[in-house]
Amino acid sequence: MERLRDLDESALLARLFPLYEDAVPRSPQAVPVGPGDDAAVLAAPGGSVVATTDGMVRGRDWRDEWSSGHDVGVKVTVQNLADVAAMGAVPTGLLVSLVADPDTEVSWALDLARGIAATAADAGAPVVGGDLSSGPAGVVVVTVTALGDLRGRRPVLRSGARAGDVVAVCGSLGRSGGGLVRLLAGALPGADELVRAHLAPRPPWESGPVASDAGASALVDVSDGLVTDLGRVARASGVAVDLDGRVLRDRFADGPLTAALGTTEALHQVLAGGEEHSLVGCFPAGTDLAALPGEPWVVVGRVGEVGPAGPRVTVDGVVPDARGWDHFAGP
Amino acid sequence: MERLRDLDESALLARLFPLYEDAVPRSPQAVPVGPGDDAAVLAAPGGSVVATTDGMVRGRDWRDEWSSGHDVGVKVTVQNLADVAAMGAVPTGLLVSLVADPDTEVSWALDLARGIAATAADAGAPVVGGDLSSGPAGVVVVTVTALGDLRGRRPVLRSGARAGDVVAVCGSLGRSGGGLVRLLAGALPGADELVRAHLAPRPPWESGPVASDAGASALVDVSDGLVTDLGRVARASGVAVDLDGRVLRDRFADGPLTAALGTTEALHQVLAGGEEHSLVGCFPAGTDLAALPGEPWVVVGRVGEVGPAGPRVTVDGVVPDARGWDHFAGP
Structure with a gap:
């Protein structure tokens, strides 16, 4: 069984990036700079950006016996998309931070990414960046930041x-x-x-x-x-x-x-x-x-x-x- | 000794928000919507937004015997500001996610926020949002997302x-x-x-x-x-x-x-x-x-x-x- 500790960061990213990239085609107009540089660049045609972040912690926000990695990916992404929607905005991009015990199965991390990617595709909001860190034994924390554009609308407070x-x-x-x-x-x-x-x-x-x-x-x-x-x-x-x-x-x-x-x-x-x-x-x-x-x-x-x-x-x-x-x- | 478990989320936020707000005055032009709504709204005068996220994990990225909460706050913020800078952009806002063992001392969390706030002030980039979650025993994870504006510059890749x-x-x-x-x-x-x-x-x-x-x-x-x-x-x-x-x-x-x-x-x-x-x-x-x-x-x-x-x-x-x-x- 393959664990995160068996891969270095670049090898894991090489498996994660295609999942995200295949899910949401990134147009150069909407995403001038995608993952892989120091930071991403997203179009903000409305002249402002809506931003929110929300995370899930294993054992607190989900239980592995109930939620698959895919479920966790869907839910953490949905929580953020709903916050963007609640301002009256359209989601434009996502950043994903994963802190995981190195003993975490690679298949779980890929399943998580597939859940995030499926929801990103549903919303038309590409994953444009993120961060991977190792965590203590048993710990998995997934944090998503969602960005959105008001498309000229006023924010609804x-x-x-x-x-x-x-x-x-x-x-x-x-x-x-x-x-x-x-x-x-x-x-x-x-x-x-x-x-x-x-x-x-x-x-x-x-x-x-x-x-x-x-x-x-x-x-x-x-x-x-x-x-x-x-x-x-x-x-x-x-x-x-x-x-x-x-x-x-x-x-x-x-x-x-x-x-x-x-x-x-x-x-x-x-x-x-x-x-x-x-x-x-x-x-x-x-x-x-x-x-x-x-x-x-x-x-x-x-x-x-x-x-x-x-x-x-x-x-x-x-x-x-x-x-x-x-x-x-x-x- | 006061612990996070002694406060509910709103009581902790009521202590954190003023630290951030006093550090960086938020102009309504630059930050039309600050913390406290579903999401923040930041001006993106250049018509695009630079976005990056980076986190620190206790025991992996810092040791409590070496780093104060303030130090951790400075370092996690600096890591993100440097990524914005490396695109040629000016930082415009920060989001802060904290996952912490409920036994974490409140004074540590406030010290962390002061370190983030001091760096935010140094960079002129306000904290506009975030997320608080409880974590397993011993776990503290701090994740910052930095947003920036190119001010009409092309991104440097x-x-x-x-x-x-x-x-x-x-x-x-x-x-x-x-x-x-x-x-x-x-x-x-x-x-x-x-x-x-x-x-x-x-x-x-x-x-x-x-x-x-x-x-x-x-x-x-x-x-x-x-x-x-x-x-x-x-x-x-x-x-x-x-x-x-x-x-x-x-x-x-x-x-x-x-x-x-x-x-x-x-x-x-x-x-x-x-x-x-x-x-x-x-x-x-x-x-x-x-x-x-x-x-x-x-x-x-x-x-x-x-x-x-x-x-x-x-x-x-x-x-x-x-x-x-x-x-x-x-x-």
Whole structure:
């Protein structure tokens, strides 16, 4: 079995580069300088660059018995693409840093690269650079930096939501969290779509620029849970957000989620489940969301004036408790 | 003693952000969106962005008994700034990813941030984003991504060197490697300038754009050693490089390096010592290097036609062996 310690860095790079290069053809216009020099050069036609970084740590952010290298590559890339989308930008390039125990199997590292490359291809954003380091025994850390271009759009911040806006979700809710519940209960990695949504999500990152074009006042992706992420919007914008429990139940919790988890846990995951990376936007009332191209947007609530309790997120007027659904559902 | 596990992420960020923000004032023109949203937005006035990433791993890239958190912050930032400089670009922003054992002292993490912030301030490149993750026991990984702008300059690649060019170095050689030798021999972290050069280097990154303006045909920073890094230029450019042993001895090895290490080891470190991050450029013959602003450039060799032996680096016509100096010096 071939291990990273059996290869020197240049030999490993010679195997990794083709995986990335075959996945996304790099045009000289978009990527004047690709991997292999001191740094990459990417076109920034909009005159600015969107930048974000996010990593995954073995044993903390994934378990090898659940996630393949490919899954990890998909997920770490998706997390970054969602952050670029949540600014209203188009991804333009990725940098990949891998810190790995030299005993790591080469096949795992190549599988990781294939997962990153597949997602890069899906997004049309080439891998333009990176870094390889050896780490202590058992340690694997994968860090991706994603760059994006606004294509002349204004960035959509967390701070722009205004009373009267509608709140809408593009993509699923609760599936990743539901998949984690299933895995913890013993489900196998290929068990069902919930588990797959947790291990290798595919949120609708193309809809970030769509939301910007539609006049979104605020936009985030669901990283830590709908209520938590909207709470950040509420605080940054100085507003209150009230969600519609019926819509969340009927449009997001019903179906596979409720079938797998039961009603209470399904609704909890819709409100509190993280790592979904769907987009949540605030839009001026009257925005014709049904006319937007791409994945549909579902109105899930409204933005209101901040009250005496300060910026907050409620569901049908009630603050959900830490487990989200219990308080929301009532006795 | 306060540990990272005693703080939640937002409490730690609330301590880190001011360190970065106080260090480099962020103008709304240069940084339309700073830390705290899904991603940052940086101006890219040149219409492109230079991007590179490089990390350091505790126990591999530094030892706590030698390097303070501040030292690690300086060094990981400098490594990235040097890569931006080696493209001929000006640094515009940094992203910082920290994976740390929750038992890591908070004071260490703040010291790390101060080192990053001090270097960011020195370079005028603000920290605009990042990521925090918990890691396994004993693990600390710091990964920095640096972004830069060419300000309308063309990027200076490794592949542009041409026969007839002169090879010139801006900054020191062998001091970081010499400092490592001293530390391994038991020197204390504050012992002398060699040790300090290893722990917290300050290469002349401002001279990257200067080299580009002067018409440099190729440019790299000394990451892995002068001969190794110039070997990459030779292969990418399809040329041979011959270095002048007398100049390397008289201008780089003499003085503190020879006093500390002796003649043979000093010359070895000049040729083979890594992590110096000085700049090495190839320039058309006749370039008036003495007229360039900033740190002086010292001509150390010439670019020639590739011979039957292929692209390579020689010293006074002789291929240095793996230890660099032994073969070069002769019996």
